[in-house]
Amino acid sequence: MLGFHNSTEGKIFHSTKEIKKIIKVIKKSNNFLITSHINLEGDSLGSQLAMANLLRRLGKNFVVFDADRVPTHYQFLPDIDLVQHEVDIKKKIDVAIVLDCPNMSRTGRVEEALKKIGYIINIDHHVSNEIYGDLNWVEKDVSSVGEMVYQLYKELNCEITKETALYLYISILTDTGSFNYSNTSSVTHEIVSELLECGIEPYDVSRNIYENKTIGDIKLLGRVLSDMKVVENGRIAYSVVRRRHFNLTKTQPASCENFVNFARSIKGVIVAVFFRENIKKMGLFHVSFRSVKNADVNKIASFFGGGGHKNASGCTVHGSFKEVKRRILRRVKDELDR
Known part of the structure; x- marks a missing residue:
């Protein structure tokens, strides 16, 4: 330092x-x-x-x-x-x-x-x-x-x-x-x-x-929080925003800044994952990772061609949401099981 x-x-x-x-x-x-x-x-x-x-x-x-x-x-x-x-x-x-x-x-x-x-x-x-x-x-x-x-x-x-x-x-x-x-x-x-x-x-x-949001921003966050999932014995939490959610709430991708941190704040969660569907290109997802302790999410993001920091990284992955989610969560699990 x-x-x-x-x-x-x-x-x-x-x-x-x-x-x-x-x-x-x-x-x-x-x-x-x-x-x-x-x-x-x-x-x-x-x-x-x-x-x-x-x-x-x-x-x-x-x-x-x-x-x-x-x-x-x-x-x-x-x-x-x-x-x-x-x-x-x-x-x-x-x-x-x-x-x-x-x-x-x-x-x-x-x-x-x-x-x-x-x-x-x-x-x-x-x-x-x-x-x-x-x-x-x-x-x-x-x-x-x-x-x-x-x-x-x-x-x-x-x-x-x-x-x-x-x-x-x-x-x-x-x-x-x-x-x-x-x-x-x-x-x-x-x-x-x-x-x-x-x-x-x-x-x-x-x-x-942080406190200059539209009603659409808040409604979008509400959808994310209500659909959030916790898996792998509480070690992984993930959420997603699809293109239709942006349309319904009249919001843009910038509205999602810091959404991933809500999943990380859950007790017992080691890695939080946030999936955001690209609003212009079908079959493209931006994935954000946050972690606590020694979980290195940069290694996970780098595997998919992205990167960042040990406890905060991201990547972009092509595919259906079902397939992208499966691949990402499997990689997160493998990293946690090392």
Whole structure:
């Protein structure tokens, strides 16, 4: 785990070889593309916007380009319009900065643009990262990519404004499950303490992200909870959202963020699984895993071509729901029985 040392400028991370290389590339380049994974959430959005602010402070040109639209509950963020869903890139891009993304394919449609860019910086904290960049900074023990972007600000001696502090705070808040997950460290709390001193109102942030739901969102959650199943002597809990559920409740996939955590909260459950049917493609399911104790769901997700963290991972699987469920639950059982 990264540590702090005392300084007249406050608490600053120890430098690493990768960080110095990233700073060198940023300083000598002019035009950047910033992107992240599909299914945008707090860390991907917060780290991208904070990176955009950093490049702006350094006088660089940039575009933030993501495959998916920004979920409604993050649209309160300042400068959220920087995140573009459709981009006509006319200027030559010198460097692409890919944040919070374990592999290139997870960028979705943006992958085609990335293939045309000569240099890629990969900044991530997933244990499953495939080291696909020309320059790779992967720290599997940090809470979030927001925590890593904070380190870049410190190394470059750039002021963290209230706006940037909000972006970084949201990155860390959401990826630590409101500081409940095992990836929350003393360093995480040190950083958050500094960010709060910039004038962030935690109550307002929490209300916007977690308590800004539509009646359709609540009805969708109700369906998920009422149909939830517990199997394998209470060790596995799973739930599902089908395409028809989105239609009936007039909701979108972003409404399902954190649904998997309800299954994990059940006493005795070691692995929680959430199946979400793709709203556009028949026979395609997005599967989220959460675990407690030493159950490594990254191994399960990786078996199906996905990945993530030891206690939080995901994958995409083709097939009928009956077949996908059978394959996934069998693999979870095998992992628990090891």
